[in-house]
Amino acid sequence: MRRAIVRGTGHYLPERVVENSWFEDKLDTTDEWIRARTGIERRHFAAEGQRTSDLGTRAAQAALAKAGLTPADVDAVIVATSTPDLTFPSVATMVQAGLGMTRGFAYDIQAVCAGFVFALANADAMIRAGLAERVLVIGAETFSRIMDWTDRGTCVLFGDGAGAVVLEAAEGAGTAQDRGILATDLNSDGQYRELLYVDGGVASTGTAGHLRMQGNLVFRHAVEKLAETAHHALAKAGIAADQVDWLVPHQANLRIIEATAKRMHLPMEKVVLTVADHGNTSAASIPLALSVADSQGRFKPGDVLVAEAIGGGLAWGAAVLRW
Incomplete structure (x- = not known):
């Protein structure tokens, strides 16, 4: 059986670091208010003229190296982004x-x-279908470009960055002991679209718009759906929850991550955390965490490893892989 194994990881963060005090x-x-509710201490913002593709290219170069x-x-090359150039x-x-x-060929995927x-x-x-031997999978975002800087409930949460992995075809036995991606679980439900969205677009306002979110x-939904999709992916892979070595979650909010880990019966020592230093980098957060x-x-x-995330749509999913 063909498997997609991780051959390399890489990431890039813009030079500008923005502390909560900013x-x-x-x-x-206040810094205390932001830390207590989100676990975020700082984030990176792209420089003027620095585009999502610039971040993605730097992360890809690091992964290839x-x-x-x-x-x-x-x-x-597949890029996951909601903030295209x-x-x-x-x-x-x-x-x-x-x-x-x-x-080769290249295209974007948009699932926030x-x-x-x-x-x-x-x-x-x-890779399983034999359409490619090696694929660069990148998450890259410049969410600082769609923030409403008067909305304290959203603008303090997000940052910019990019992460990448190189996937390569390898032969496996078709069992849970194989290296590589063992199972994925994808979901979406458009009836929840107004919980997290951007109020602009080509066919609506003709503007980029700003991010809007009903945080509570x-x-x-995040706590419930993240644990559920992780369990579904593990069941597909034929792996029990107590066999998980690492949870690599979407880095949106420390409280969500802690609640999800608790539902999965995983100690926080098995959870990769980067939210304090990166904030929520949307599609870039998991590959950033993987690379770090x-x-x-x-x-x-x-x-x-189990990676799981939820975003606007609502769209959510998980992947199980053996390193």
Whole structure:
């Protein structure tokens, strides 16, 4: 059985670091208030003129270097993003050009904060089907460009960044002991679209718009749906919850992460956390967390990882992989 294994990881964060204190003279908020409710201490903002594709390209270059590969070794580029440079062409084609790739194909996936999990599932399916041998899967966002800086309930939450993984085809036995992506679980329900959305768009206002969120309701759905999708993915993979070595969650809010881990009966020592330093980077948060933990040597060969995320749509999902 063909499996999609992780060959390399990489990430990039803009140079500008914004501490919680930056908001204190602009909004009715404090560093203490933000930390207590979200676990966020700081985030990165893209520089003027720095685009989502720039971040994605830097993360992709880092992942390729870690894998010991060149752009010529890659068959496809998939970018998960909700903050593209332009309406079209895709960010992925811009990353492709930025890498100097003159072969293969590239496209974007938009599932907001769940985008990387959806992109991972897509790449896994292509590799299993023999459509590609190596795929760059990237999550890249510049959410600072769609913030309403008067809304303290949202603008303190988000940051910019990019993370990437190189997936490569490998032969497995078709069992839960194989390396690589073992199972994915994807979901969406459009009736909840008004809980988390952007109030602009090409066909509606002709503007980029600003992010809007009903935080309390999103929190409730997140805790319930994240644990559920993780269990579904584990069942598909034939792996018990007590066999999970690492939970790599979407880094939206520490309280959501803690509640989800509790429902999965996982101690926080098994949870990768980057939310304090990155904030919510939407589709970039899981690959960022993967790359940071990988660079720290936290994952060992054979470890079972569960990645899960929920975002606007609502869209949510999980992936189970063996390192």
